[in-house]
Amino acid sequence: MDRIELASFMDGLRETVSKATPEQCLEPMSGTVTQVRGFQSIARFGDVETLVDEPTVFGGTGTAPNPAEIALAGLGASIQVTMLCYAAHLSIDATDIVVKLAGALDARGFFDMSPDVPVGFYEVTADVTYKGSASEAQVAQLLDYVNRCCPVLAVFRQPMQVKLSMRQVP
The missing domain is CATH 3.30.300.20 (K homology (KH) domain)
Incomplete structure (x- = not known):
């Protein structure tokens, strides 16, 4: 999305939000973080997964942030x-x-x-x-x-x- 498209998109969202009820303005978020092994885990939010780990100095494998x-x-x-x-x-x-x-x-x-x-x-x-x-x-x-x-x-x-x-x- 270039700057012009983003500006138009933002203006449309601002217009929608300005007319919405407080409840309609909420953006619910939820996810799950599941231990894989040791300190390594997978965070899932929607269809997106992110690996989370600890550095080796703290007992992790150091394979992820x-x-x-x-x-x-x-x-x-x-x-x-x-x-x-x-x-x-x-x-x-x-x-x-x-x-x-x-x-x-x-x-x-x-x-x-x-x-x-x-x-x-x-x-x-x-x-x-x-x-x-x-x-x-x-x-x-x-x-x-x-x-x-x-x-x-x-x-x-x-x-x-x-x-x-x-x-x-x-």
Whole structure:
């Protein structure tokens, strides 16, 4: 889809959402992550499968990204999609977007060794590069939209309730 087609597509979606009820605006998502062997698992969402593993230093086979890397990949892809969509909507020339992500997990948090050490990332950096002729003002506008409208960025930034349950099966 080129920028013109994406802009038209986005305008159509915005029009549909503007007339929809809150319930009609929800985009339900669900999937299953199944252990294959050891720390290796397969995540299935719809017809798409993704392998997840741990590095060998943590007991995995190192054949796929680990869960934290998958989370970072989701963040990077969501930033990229949000930027592409808003660039098209606002007629801003920004293409070939690359999002370089970095973060660190402290193993002391995972092993519950200190209440002062977080279990997850302390911070994540996302460095976005792109090609195009966007002005400084347009880049600032695009960054503002990404900061306000990127759904996975919101997942990283905003606390939410996760209902975790566990049950034994035969």
